[in-house]
Amino acid sequence: MVQILSGKAVAQKLKQDITVEIDILKSKGVIPTLGIVLVGDEEDSLSYANSAKKRCETLGAGCNIFKFPAGINQDDLEKKILELNENRDIHGYIIMKPLPSQINEKRIAEIIDPAKDIDCMTPKNIAKVFAGDNTGFSPCTARAVMEILNFYQIPIEGKRAVIIGRSMVVGRPLSMMLLKQNATVTICHTRTRDLAKEAKRADILIAAAGKAEMVTKDMVSPGTVVIDVGINFKDGRMVGDVLYEEVEKLASAITPVPGGVGSVTTMVLLKQLVETCRK
Template structure:
């Protein structure tokens, strides 16, 4: 039977360090602040917003929510974003995406201050992640995977790692972060020939394709570490991951659940990024 990697345990372990970092900044006269910009009221955005506000409150970070109507025009949207971007009391910006179809996110991706880009929207931070520059901000989901492996003392160095999924939010940056940890990484996707065979080779298998239950028992190697990054809704309306948890659990040495796994760590990573952004923006603090 595998060990279940619970995100709550990772977040709990991170909490005390985050509180100490927040207190140190406040003692230096800096009040760390995250601004959340939300257009409309999508249920998944609202759910993440609640979790983010709760996490920020737990560690002492101010959280401001800028709620914009779903039919806001491009010019007004950019004006609001620019005001937040230029506000010296804001140290991190989280923009919920995707935006409504009538809005173009490219101008704000290009405009966001790289130190406030706490979830890796800008080309600057993407380039830093891909070049191994530790001063960049990786997407929170990608870094949450690394935090989980670290907490459970799973070192990717020298291991065969298979990442299934090639998005810029998860698969690609996760691959880069694991390469930085000296993992031998194979990046796969839903069109990979004989995907099952590639997955079975993995000592660490990361599922991040966004397809419910696509990683089945026959695709996992015996004793593999399986990290499920997928967030899906099944036919019964329940949250589920990319991994068939019940089947794969019998073969894995470690496995993360959905819900309760990687997703539970992302808001702690977000908080850590806001604090790092506050230090970058206030180097004398």
């Protein structure tokens, strides 16, 4: 029988641990406070920011949303980022993407203080992930996948992990995190020849391509652990990158969408906020 890898259970455990850490910090007169930089009026970004703020407040942390007009120029935004670097009341911050076309995102990433970069945008933190150095911060979604695998005690060492997707947010950093736990990792992408054949070789299959229900039963071998990172909308409903109804019948374990990786990601962000605050 397939095991449903509920992200909600993982998030609940993280919540308990984070609450304890926040209480300890508050007893020392420190309230961990998140900053969220929002440029423009993207509805999805605003919704996420408000949701994160509510989650922070529920746990006893602080959260400030720094909202700037869509027409802000590069120099002015850079000044605001440098101010956040110096703001002792903000322990970690994230920048909602995408940024407007007039903003050079690479330059913004280069001036973020790596010690406050809790979603791994800076070259320094990215380099630490690839070097296997735990003193930096990982991209929250990639770390959420690892939190799920470890929470459910899914064996990783010696297993063949196949990742569909090569982004710097999930695919590539996640490959390094799996390698660190001694998996054998293959990264696939849109130009992979015979993607189904590569996917079927997986003991752990991670779908992070951003394409609705692209992973079908023809791409999964019986007994595979399937982690669905995708969040897509199809016919008015949220679906993942995996055609759940088909794949569930073959998998030994699978994450649902919604209620899977996405449920854990915000808690990982707050976990990393607490870590930087403690440092």
